[in-house]
Amino acid sequence: MSMEVGELKGINQDLETLKHSLPQDPSLHASLDQLMSRVHHLTEVAKFSPSRREKVKDMSAEVVDSNPYSRLMALQRMGIVDNYEKIRGYSVAIVGIGGVGSVAAEMLTRCGIGRLLLYDYDKVELANMNRLFFRPEQVGMTKTDAAVQTLSDINPDVVLESYTLNIATVQGFETFMSSLKDKSFRPNKDGIGVDLVLSCVDNYEARMVVNQACNELNQTWMESGVSEDAVSGHIQLLIPGETACFACAPPLVVASGVDERTLKREGVCAASLPTTMGVVAGLLVQSTLKFLLKFGHVSPYLGYNSLKDYFPTMEMRPNPQCSNAACLERQKEYQLAQPARDAAAAAAKAKLEAEALSVDECPLHADNEWNISVVDDIELSTMDASSSDELPEGLARELPTADAHQNLSVARSADTSVEDLDDLRKQLEALNAD
Amino acid sequence: MSMEVGELKGINQDLETLKHSLPQDPSLHASLDQLMSRVHHLTEVAKFSPSRREKVKDMSAEVVDSNPYSRLMALQRMGIVDNYEKIRGYSVAIVGIGGVGSVAAEMLTRCGIGRLLLYDYDKVELANMNRLFFRPEQVGMTKTDAAVQTLSDINPDVVLESYTLNIATVQGFETFMSSLKDKSFRPNKDGIGVDLVLSCVDNYEARMVVNQACNELNQTWMESGVSEDAVSGHIQLLIPGETACFACAPPLVVASGVDERTLKREGVCAASLPTTMGVVAGLLVQSTLKFLLKFGHVSPYLGYNSLKDYFPTMEMRPNPQCSNAACLERQKEYQLAQPARDAAAAAAKAKLEAEALSVDECPLHADNEWNISVVDDIELSTMDASSSDELPEGLARELPTADAHQNLSVARSADTSVEDLDDLRKQLEALNAD
Structure with a gap:
């Protein structure tokens, strides 16, 4: 350019x-x-055209104006992170480079993440300009190309890989899977080729595809979403076998219950705001940093209701009757490994107690007034994904429960007249209004 | 370019x-x-070089890819906003174009705000690249120039005014005041030339200057801040006479109590993250949209503790013993207008009750499961700024209370040895650790 x-x-x-x-x-x-x-x-x-900064070999903590990493390395001196530079060894996949995914990609790029894999098949439109990241001059480019252009200018140290494809097609899914499995960036680590997958897609089908891939690959991922009325959103942590997968429970939204299907009709489009999407992207990447660099508490589910400034959190256990076979396999593995986890926890506890005895006379660190080290005392409403009536206050189901969905399918397969469809709509509304 | x-x-x-x-x-x-x-x-x-989009005369709700406002106008169809296009009549001043202010400016620009006034005296450095907005190619430019360059490319419909000055100098303050008072953009509206002032500065002194200006001008403003350890932040709504002003109570942070003064020493710099600053900017502009377009509830104070995903809210009443003379004047005016407000509230209530009687048979709207219209039933911990012991759980004072500050001044004015200073530091830490 x-x-x-x-x-x-x-x-x-x-x-x-x-x-x-x-x-x-x-x-x-x-x-x-x-x-x-x-x-x-x-x-x-x-001569005044954009010039790119040079790559840097090591992250320096030096406090000079010319150091792009000084304010990040300061996290170590502040006692938040043990070793910030570890971030250069991590690899994160972002599926969907829209209003949330593009901002998440920019944040991780500016944080100096090691490698980013970007997936999208859409093109930049003027209609996307009400959200952060893309610029009017990029209209017509693929979102992946436009993102690589902007991100490589911002931080040439990040390894960027972009895939212009639809993961919900057979070939797209194949490429998606093989790209996630490629271990050349982190050959000496456990697992597949990435440390985390972030789902930033805008539809149910694509989320189910990410869910399928991560269940098959036993890969931890985070899901994000923004309601169609633009004023609420959520992020969710999914660890195959340990937490509910996306098929274990109908998706939850902190929203006013607008049905996705009614929005896809011609001439009707969802609302969106740079604020809500920026907040959701910020919470998502904050959770990513906490997860990768091991600090603070990663909420299993965090909602954002902007009208009330309400941020519900909760935990969701996997559903033993989940319809996803790979999820059931991961659940079995997780159960089998329970004794090993118990033993490890007991050993860690014993070690901590022994250490506590030896440092008993030391005062607590003065700036620990939030008692942040103790994750267990965070109050979380815990729910079982298989029991449908236990939604925490303020949460509504985006789609009907599995049972209700079956009834719905039955109704749909019957010969439906206009009146039947109207009944159906009311039925759905009643379900959403629960 | x-x-x-x-x-x-x-x-x-x-x-x-x-x-x-x-x-x-x-x-x-x-x-x-x-x-x-x-x-x-x-x-x-x-030919692939940046080309700017044309200005548009009216905001269209048409759902086409080429319409930059379709997803915003959809907020009306979704029932969130009555008249989105009103945003073009509003004027917002942003003081401080750093990690929070620049993102807030971009969000408002993409939302199609009428006019933005930007104030900063700093230059773009590579050390700013760990936050959103500025690009490496802008290093060396003033933040105001770089912001105007980027924002005018993104949305040429927004009227941008930039002021490269320090509001904390005598001449800077004068220009700041006269720019706020200039009513040419909104000649037929009440008040001064802006609808809202957003404080996005990074130090106490500048906040006190914004506070002074807004108290003098009887101008509602919002304050924002991010802790020096980069993992927490807050926003606050300040209505002169009605809520606590910035001088009414020592500033509050949802932070781990790092003292700003220790950070300004040579070779020590504050940490920052694009995530925390993006979230705070998102919450700040969301509150701005709610305030200007009259939807949802604007929290008087909203904190963000990212380590725990904890978001405390509260209200703060003005301090009748506030040291700021203009604040006391505004408090007096507010008290005098109380009977008029009571009468207006009673009339509004009577009107609502009359309407409720006539629509009694209508069912509640199906997507109102959050009861969002009723602002009064939001549970907020309310505190009186003048009573220092009533901090909600999880909040700590960034600076000592007024009384403690006086004791501190006494101690400071005495002949202080190194030991005295050490005592002082411990005293401060104890205050922060309360």
Whole structure:
């Protein structure tokens, strides 16, 4: 995109050579001089075009204006993070580069994440300009290309891989799976080729595809969503076998119950706001940093209701009757590993107690007034995904429960008249209004 | 900044003309052809340079990809906002274009705010790249210039005014005040020239200056802040006379009590994260939209503790012993207007009850399961700014209370030895650890 100053200089040199080989004709020389001055002017203008910063080899903690990492490395000195530079070894996949995914990608890029994998098949439109990240001049580019352009300018240290594909197609899913499995960036670590998958898609089907992939690969992921009325959203942590998967329970929204299907009709579009999407992206990447760099508490579910400034949290256990076979496999593995986890927890507890005895006389750190180290005392409403009536206050189901959905399917498969459809709509509304 | 395609086309035309007036020399013609092809290539590259979108006269709700406002106008159809287009009549001042202010400015710009006034005296540094908004190519520019460059590209419909000055100097304060008072953008509205002031500064002194200006001008404002350890922040609504002003109570932070003064020492810098600052900017502009477009509930105070995903809210009443004379004046005016407010509230209640009687048979709207219309039933812990012991759980004072501060001043004015200073530090820590 940036104009090549060198290229323009080359043109001026060519003009210079041309001038010397020209016959002695004053009018020819005058027009050539004018031409050379135009090119020279253009060269000056081009010098102000975007120039990229150099890559840096190590993250420095030096406090100078020219250090892009000084304020991040300061997290160590503040006692928040043990070793910030570890972030360069991590690899994160972001599925969906829209209003949430693009901002999440920019935040991780500015934090100096090691490697980002980006998936989207959409193009940038002017209609996306009410959210952060994409610029009007990028209209018509694929979101993946536009994102790589912007992100590589912001931080050339991050390894960017982009995939312009729909993960919900057969071939797209295959490429998605193999890209996640590629371990060349982190060959010596456990698991697959990424440390975390972030789902930033805008529809149920794509979420189910991410869920399927992560269940199959035994890969921890985080889901995010913003309601169709733009004023609420949520993030959720999904650990295969340990927490509810996306198929274990109908998706939850902290929303006013607008049905996704009614929105996809022609001429009707969902509302969106840069604020809600920015907050959700911020919470998502904050959870990502806490998860990767091991500080603070990662909420299993965190909602955001912007009208009331209400942020519900909860835990969701897996559903033993989950319809996803890979989820059931992961649940079985998790159960089998329970004795090993218990033993490890007991050993850790014993070690902590032994240490506590030896440091008993030390005062508590003065800036620990929030008692942040003790994760267990956080009050969380815990729910069992299989029992449908236990939604915490203020949460509503985005889709009907599995049972209700079956009834719905039965009703749908029958010969439906306009009146039947109206009944159906009321039934859905009643379910949402519970 | 953008390369002129027209300029390059002009050069190529000149070359064409030159070619025709050249003598028949094959080598001359060959080198000229090569030159023309280089210029042609450059023209093609330049075509991808930033081009700005045209201004639009009215906000359209039309659902087409080319409409930058369709997803915002959809807020009306969703029943969230009565008249979104009103946003074009509003004027917002943002003081401090750093990690929070710049993102807030971008959000408001993308939302299509009428007019933005931007104040900062700092320059863009590579050390700012760990937060959203500024790009490495803008290093060395003033933050105001860089912001205007980016924001005018994103949305040419917004009227941008930038002031490269320090509001904490005598002349800076004068210009700040007169710019706020300029009513040319909204001549027919009550109050001064802006609808809201957002404080996004990073130090106590600048906050006190914004507080002074807004108390003098009787101007509602919102304050924002992020802790020096980068993992918590807050926003606060300040209505002169009605809520606590910034001088009524020592500033509160949802933080781990790092003292700002210890951070300003040479070689020590505060940590910052794009996540925390993005969340705080998102909450701040969400409150701004709710305040301007009159939807949802605007929290008087909203904290964000990212380690625990904890978001405390509370109200703060003004301090009748506030040290700020303009605040006391506003308090007196507010008290005098109490009977008028009571009468208006009673009339509104009577009207609502009369309406409720006539629509009694209508069912509640199905998507109102959050009872969002009733603002009064939100549970808020209310505190009196003048009584220092009533901090809600989880909140700590950033600075000592007024009384403690006086004791501190006494201690400071005495002949202080190193031991005294150490005592002082412990005293401060004890206050913060309460």
